[in-house]
Structures are given as structure tokens and as C-alpha cells.
Amino acid sequence: MSMHPDCERIMLTEEQLRARVREVALQVDKDFADKRPLVVGILKGSIIFYADFIRCLSMPVELDFMVVSSYGSGTVSSGKLKIKKDLDKDIKGRDVIIVEDIIDSGFTLANLKALLLERGAASVKIVTLLNKAERREYDIAPDYNCFDIENEFVIGYGLDYDEQYRHLPYIGILKPSVYEK
Numbered sequence: 001m002s003m004h005p006d007c008e009r010i011m012l013t014e015e016q017l018r019a020r021v022r023e024v025a026l027q028v029d030k031d032f033a034d035k036r037p038l039v040v041g042i043l044k045g046s047i048i049f050y051a052d053f054i055r056c057l058s059m060p061v062e063l064d065f066m067v068v069s070s071y072g073s074g075t076v077s078s079g080k081l082k083i084k085k086d087l088d089k090d091i092k093g094r095d096v097i098i099v100e101d102i103i104d105s106g107f108t109l110a111n112l113k114a115l116l117l118e119r120g121a122a123s124v125k126i127v128t129l130l131n132k133a134e135r136r137e138y139d140i141a142p143d144y145n146c147f148d149i150e151n152e153f154v155i156g157y158g159l160d161y162d163e164q165y166r167h168l169p170y171i172g173i174l175k176p177s178v179y180e181k
């Protein structure tokens, strides 16, 4: 597939994504072998990663989803996490695996993990596709991460700019001319 014209370059190819997602999923599968976790995808960014990740698992899993908005993130007076779509399942006593596309400031996952533990989850582990460690403002780290990346504007494989580019099968770097317009 040719590169989208709004991409400066491809950071992670389909092959690199497939291989690493599989590697991480197999590790999770091993670690949860005797469990029956609830795998929670945080929409929309995680959609493609989530679909690829769960298809590498052989343990029994149940699927659920949340939509959250991190308004206030990155500002001094950061508000609380706003939940736009909540879980369908009661998570009391459950082992929960959160699947996210990217951890940036850490606002979303720090708040989400605290919330799910407050609701009585037995454990909450975090799986991320991308980790921008240098952007971290909240004390949270993924338990499993596929790729550490620099602070670049990344799109594709679920990630958007202004709701565009999520369907690209690779992770690309957006041309600054697109968002500086």
C-alpha cells in the first residue's frame, strides 16, 4: 500500500506492527493463562490494535469497551475523566486488561486505572501500543507496551488527527503542514 500524501514518513510498517503486537499478546496470554480476564478497549483509538491483539490470545477472554474523554488533560486545572460510554459488565473481583493505543501525559490511564480499582477490580493491567514516555505528567506506566516512541505526531492504525487517518494500516508521522494550516 502506498503512503498517504499527508504522511511525512512511515514510522511503523504493517509487518512491524503485526510482529510486535503478536509478541506482546503472547506474553499477556502466558501471564493470564489461568485467568479469565475482561479485556477493555478504550475507543476509538485502540480499535485496530485491540482487534489484532485479541486475535492472538488463546485464553478465555470477555470483551468490553469504554469511551472516555480527557478534556482538561495537560492543563493545570485538569478535570476528571469524562466517561461517554461505560462498561457493560460489573468488574467486581475481575481481572481487567485495559487496551489503549497511546499513553501520552498519562492522564487517561492514571484516572481510568484508579476508577476501575475503586469499582472493585481484582487487578488492572495496562497494555499500550505506543508509549511517549517523555510526555508523562502522571505517575503511571503500561504493564505491557509495544513501542516506545519520540514525541512525534502519529496517525494511522487507529490514531487520528481531526478524526482522519484512523484506517491507515501503518503508523505514520503527519506532515506539519497539515496541522499548521
Ligand code: PRP
Pocket: 042, 043, 044, 045, 046, 068, 069, 070, 073, 100, 101, 102, 103, 104, 105, 106, 107, 108, 109, 159, 160
Ligand atoms: C487519546 C488516546 C488516549 C489518550 C492519551 O485519546 O487514545 O486515550 O488520548 O493521552 P493522555 O495519556 O495524555 O491521557 P483521544 O482523547 O485522542 O481519543 P480517541 O481514542 O478517540 O482518539
